[in-house]
Amino acid sequence: MRTSPFFATFAWMAAIIPYNLITVLGHTAGGKTRFAACLADKLNGEVISADSRQVYRHMDLGTGKDYEDYMVDGRQVPVHLIDILEPGYEYNVYEYQKDFIRVFQEIHARGSIPVLCGGSGLYIEAVLKGYRLIRVPVNHDLREELGQQGRDELAARLAGFKKLHNKTDIVDLKRLVRALEIEVYYREHPELDDQMPHIHPLILGIRFDRLSRRKRISQRLAERLDRGMIREVQDLLDKGVKPEKLIYYGLEYKYITGYLAGRTTYEEMFASLETAIHRFAKRQMTWFRKMERSGIKIHWFDGYQPLKDKIEKAVMLCHG
Numbered sequence: 001m002r003t004s005p006f007f008a009t010f011a012w013m014a015a016i017i018p019y020n021l022i023t024v025l026g027h028t029a030g031g032k033t034r035f036a037a038c039l040a041d042k043l044n045g046e047v048i049s050a051d052s053r054q055v056y057r058h059m060d061l062g063t064g065k066d067y068e069d070y071m072v073d074g075r076q077v078p079v080h081l082i083d084i085l086e087p088g089y090e091y092n093v094y095e096y097q098k099d100f101i102r103v104f105q106e107i108h109a110r111g112s113i114p115v116l117c118g119g120s121g122l123y124i125e126a127v128l129k130g131y132r133l134i135r136v137p138v139n140h141d142l143r144e145e146l147g148q149q150g151r152d153e154l155a156a157r158l159a160g161f162k163k164l165h166n167k168t169d170i171v172d173l174k175r176l177v178r179a180l181e182i183e184v185y186y187r188e189h190p191e192l193d194d195q196m197p198h199i200h201p202l203i204l205g206i207r208f209d210r211l212s213r214r215k216r217i218s219q220r221l222a223e224r225l226d227r228g229m230i231r232e233v234q235d236l237l238d239k240g241v242k243p244e245k246l247i248y249y250g251l252e253y254k255y256i257t258g259y260l261a262g263r264t265t266y267e268e269m270f271a272s273l274e275t276a277i278h279r280f281a282k283r284q285m286t287w288f289r290k291m292e293r294s295g296i297k298i299h300w301f302d303g304y305q306p307l308k309d310k311i312e313k314a315v316m317l318c319h320g
Helices: 003-012 033-044 093-109 121-128 140-146 151-159 175-190 209-226 229-238 245-249 251-262 266-293 306-319
Strands: 022-025 047-050 114-116 202-208 300-304
Touching: 022 033, 022 047, 022 121, 022 266, 033 047, 033 114, 033 202, 047 093, 093 114, 093 121, 121 266, 140 175, 151 175, 151 251, 202 306, 209 229, 209 266, 229 245, 229 251, 245 251, 251 266, 300 306
Parallel strands: 022 114, 022 202, 047 114, 202 300
Antiparallel strands: none
């Protein structure tokens, strides 16, 4: 357990936090990693990355790993689920969910607060909503049986299994039948039921207005290229990662691989990659708005608000 002036100040508060998970989300280049690390330091917490690409070693600039963000006043804030796999492996949301459960439980066993941080909406939502991600086969006999029942009867039957996490399951008839099919399958195969721990989260978001977001993305891209992002991609190719596999790991690797193969000029690569990242950030915000429409409460912070003020406000929210 860390002992720092900040921890000494806030240790007594950590014991009364009514949430068992603090989540920090937002679009790329929004400063969420630094915010999450500073907040974790205040709360004697540990960061859990929710980024689908930062799990890979040797992929630092291209995935936006900002290791320096985890250093707060000379102290290293613990961070989990980055640099856990070699490039070439295709990690998925089901594996992430299992890894999250393990790390979440370990952090709580140490008496610390988990701070989930990332921009991968699917990974975050899989944790917050406790998605059951085992591939459940179609049960034709059950579907025939369910097809003879009305929507209200089916909804009542689904509610009899567990608390409903997704309201759309009882609005759309096909989703309602599929949800029941999944629940019945798990009841018949209890050995497959990887239970998510009960999550009582506080969700904090950082966002900038559209023009500021675009400016920050463009500036960050130029900085990462200056720091050697092209060299990083070349090193991965030299290590034997196939170009077609490297493209799987995101926009930066896709466009830089094309440039290294001679298919575009540097200027064309930069312009295309810049545009693609802008579109990606827009999709991130669309995902988060969708989460809000589904009933997930996000407390939004203005990205321009000073970090100190954001942390103070977040600490107050953490304590209800």
